[in-house]
Amino acid sequence: MTLARSGSTAPESLQGPAAVEASVAPALEVHQVSLNYGAHQVLHQVSLSVAAGHTTAIVGPSGSGKTSLLRVIAGFLRPDSGEVALHGKQVTKTAAHRRSIGLVSQDGALFPHLSVGRNIAFGLPRRQRTAAAVSDLLDLVSLPAEYARRRPDQLSGGQRQRVSLARAMARQPDIILLDEPFSALDAGLRERTRKAVQKVLRSTGTTALLVTHDQDEALSFAQSVAVLQGGRVQQMGAPERVYQYPVNVATAEFLGEAVVLSATVTAPHRAACVLGEVTLRQAAAEGRAQLLLRPEQLMVVPAREENLGQVLDADYFGHDTTALIRIHGSGETVRVRQLNSAPLRIGDAVGLEVTGTGVAFPG
Numbered sequence: 001m002t003l004a005r006s007g008s009t010a011p012e013s014l015q016g017p018a019a020v021e022a023s024v025a026p027a028l029e030v031h032q033v034s035l036n037y038g039a040h041q042v043l044h045q046v047s048l049s050v051a052a053g054h055t056t057a058i059v060g061p062s063g064s065g066k067t068s069l070l071r072v073i074a075g076f077l078r079p080d081s082g083e084v085a086l087h088g089k090q091v092t093k094t095a096a097h098r099r100s101i102g103l104v105s106q107d108g109a110l111f112p113h114l115s116v117g118r119n120i121a122f123g124l125p126r127r128q129r130t131a132a133a134v135s136d137l138l139d140l141v142s143l144p145a146e147y148a149r150r151r152p153d154q155l156s157g158g159q160r161q162r163v164s165l166a167r168a169m170a171r172q173p174d175i176i177l178l179d180e181p182f183s184a185l186d187a188g189l190r191e192r193t194r195k196a197v198q199k200v201l202r203s204t205g206t207t208a209l210l211v212t213h214d215q216d217e218a219l220s221f222a223q224s225v226a227v228l229q230g231g232r233v234q235q236m237g238a239p240e241r242v243y244q245y246p247v248n249v250a251t252a253e254f255l256g257e258a259v260v261l262s263a264t265v266t267a268p269h270r271a272a273c274v275l276g277e278v279t280l281r282q283a284a285a286e287g288r289a290q291l292l293l294r295p296e297q298l299m300v301v302p303a304r305e306e307n308l309g310q311v312l313d314a315d316y317f318g319h320d321t322t323a324l325i326r327i328h329g330s331g332e333t334v335r336v337r338q339l340n341s342a343p344l345r346i347g348d349a350v351g352l353e354v355t356g357t358g359v360a361f362p363g
């Protein structure tokens with residue numbers, strides 16, 4: 001049994017997002033979708049598309065509308081306006097069970113009284129419910145065939161999620177919706193399961209949409225990231241793009257730790273701030289600005305007269321220390337991430353140097 005579709009994009013998907021996007025029609029298109037719960041509007045003209053064979057993550061804070069959007073795509077909720085299409089075919093009014101969609105939820109939603117094998121077989125068309133097909137699906141998610149006889153409560157959380165993925169993939173749906181599938185797992189298992197799921201999706205060329213509130217997960221798992229805030233898509237693009245070129249400070253702050261300093265843009269690619277002159281990676285209008293840097297761009301150097309600051313707080317994480325530093329004179333505070341060759345302590349006097357480039361926003 002092979003789960004790669006005929007005309008699947010699996011080989012191309014390994015060649016990079018641009019190659020696929022240029023040649024393949026979107027598997028999912030959401031166009032101008034708005035949704036209200038009574039008088040409360042939770043989605044505002046949301047548009048996004050997912051290229052066939054690609055994985056896109058919708059990331060946003062709690063209450064931003066991620067689950068609501070997923071439910072509209074799955075067909076559990078009808079939008080007040082806008083459209084949803086799968087492989088170019090309108091499904092906005094199609095019942096959930098008639099859409100070619102696989103769903104993996106936070107808890108896996110396995111039937112506790114059925115064996116793993118029967119859980120997986122449930123996802124297969126009736127005539128294909130054979131031990132061999134179940135065994136192939138277990139193999140796909142790197143679980144031994146003997147696990148078919150176990151009950152879900154005899155598996156670890158990560159194994160349960162892999163079974164849930166196998167069940168969702170059994171019918172080779174147009175798209176797999178992953179609704180916070182790793183959030184119930186502890187840190188190490190979460191990462192391993194994430195990698196395992198990513199490998200299955202990419203090797204089979206399966207289109208997937210992941211919903212998560214975890215920025216790191218979104219950036220590392222998906223080939224494209226959509227940032228949802230207040231029911232609006234603020235930005236969508238490749239992970240490196242949205243991290244490096246956020247459209248506003250709120251998006252930057254959501255997609256990882258941000259250092260925001262008052263600055264003056266003195267030339268299209270130059271800004272002056274309390275830490276000195278910084279090169280801008282995209283042109284900005286001259287005048288007052290907010291300068292965005294990331295904590296990993298601030299290098300702690302031995303204390304000197306200029307750029308002198310003091311450590312206000314320090315969190316030791318083993319591999320590195322994150323410290324809050326108040327800069328003398330301006331009173332501004334910055335967060336730095338320092339490898340633990342020389343751990344920082346509260347009260348230390350330090351100097352700071354900026355590496356790399358920043359982004360300036362008017363204001």
Ligand SMILES: Nc1ncnc2c1ncn2[C@@H]1O[C@H](COP(=O)(O)OP(=O)(O)OP(=O)(O)O)[C@@H](O)[C@H]1O
Pocket residue numbers: 037040042060061062063064065066067068069213
């Ligand atoms: N059935 C409902 N009736 C009324 N309001 C709802 C309903 N479901 C969700 N909401 C509201 O809609 C908004 C978006 O909720 P949604 O669950 O889509 O957000 P989310 O981004 O998935 O949040 P979380 O990450 O906490 O799950 C919230 O303000 C929520 O309170």
